[in-house]
Amino acid sequence: MRYLPLTDTDRGAMLSVIGASSVDDLFVDVPEAARLSGPIAGLPNHASELAVERHMTALARKNTVAGEVPFFLGCGAYRHHVPASVDHMIQRGEFLTAYTPYQPEIAQGTLQMLFEFQTQVARLLGTDVANASMYDGSTACWEAIGMARRITKRGKAILSSGLHPHYVSVAKTMAKYTGDALETSAPTLTAETDIDALIAAIDGDTSCVVVQYPDILGRIADLTPLADACHANKALLIAVVTEPVALGAIRSPGEMDADIVVGEGQSLGVGLQFGGPYVGLFGCKDKYVRQMPGRLCGETVDADGKRGFVLTLSTREQHIRREKATSNICTNSGLCALAFSIHMTLLGEKGLRDLAGLNHALAVHAAERLAQVPGVSLVNDAFFNEFTVTLPVEARPVVRTLAERGVLAGVSLGRLYPGEDALANGLVIAVTETTTAEDIETLATALQEVLA
Incomplete structure (x- = not known):
């Protein structure tokens, strides 16, 4: 049976409430050239399973394996x-099928893993706290900008020229709907980073400065002067780490007084796999924890005094006070977070x-x-x-x-x-x-x- 829960009347009523004349109005932000007007050219309407398998295998052989x-x-x-043990562990049934702990009292294993993940991420990033993961590094970066806006009540973010352009693109996409002003520029092919220029650009309207560490060209800068300049102007410093292995060799952003540190955790436990799914890292200073997006798992004791785990903070739109939620993160890349945590545990x-x-x-x-x-x-x-x-x-x-x-x-x-x-x-x-x-x-x- 086809699942069609809505009638034409239902759909009409929903469109009327949101002020859209048709379903097509919901796709106006998708470029016309990217929309389909009919079946995909060259793709058959149907084929046998064997034929599809042969065709997909032939396509896969055209790829260059890393x-x-x-x-x-x-x-x-x-x-x-x-390590092979990472893949072995994440394929255990209790992990592979776990989604998200909506009923934490019966998801103790998942909660414990996320608690340990948070501990690892906080120590790696040098922050007081870390959440139970984000979608990926780019969306974590945007969530940090939104968090800075809520904390400072300001709407201008200065993005370093050394920030990954894909992260910049995601931030620009989201800023269209929040009204945040983003100051951006392209990098220059020099050994010097743009720290001095970022410091000079900070003013009374700045909510945050976002800097990648190491940056898109691989350059490494001392973030301490930038953090001092941000704080002197009551702005926040957001540091983005796309290569977490680097933090095994260089100072963490938290050690240099960054307020929020985000990043991409793919390097640890997660293969390249065509761009995703990946796992976003997010940590911050303790005083900002209530503005942190996503979820936070905590440790407690039950009625018998036994150790247990709970969702300490979960300020999402699916929960209470949804209009005041800190983000629309509906889930997390839980399996990727598990892989990250296992790999980190194996390394020590x-x-x-x-x-x-x-x-x-x-x-x-x-x-x-x-x-x-x-x-x-x-x-x-x-x-x-x-x-x-x-x-x-x-x-x-x-x-x-x-x-x-x-x-x-x-x-x-x-x-x-x-x-x-x-x-x-x-x-x-x-x-x-x-x-x-x-x-x-x-x-x-x-x-x-x-x-x-």
């Missing part, structure tokens, strides 16, 4: 080794530091080797496992040529910033523990041949 070629892609999504503090050290050492080797290629110049004078080089020609065609040779050389800035001619020759290269010395030599040799 683990089978020299791989230097990064910019917010990183290839790290995920020493393991994370060792992993970070290995990443950095390999990145230094790669940077030194690529700097020997004629025409290649290194932008960064400080980095973790990701750095930027400039080529004597536009980077995008070079990347495509190297991909045809079986080398995924990095992310061209022309792809991230189309139309920014000053960035067209920039190439961001990421190196992790999965990169070998042979991979680095292959990249350097192939790059030299293409540039010759």
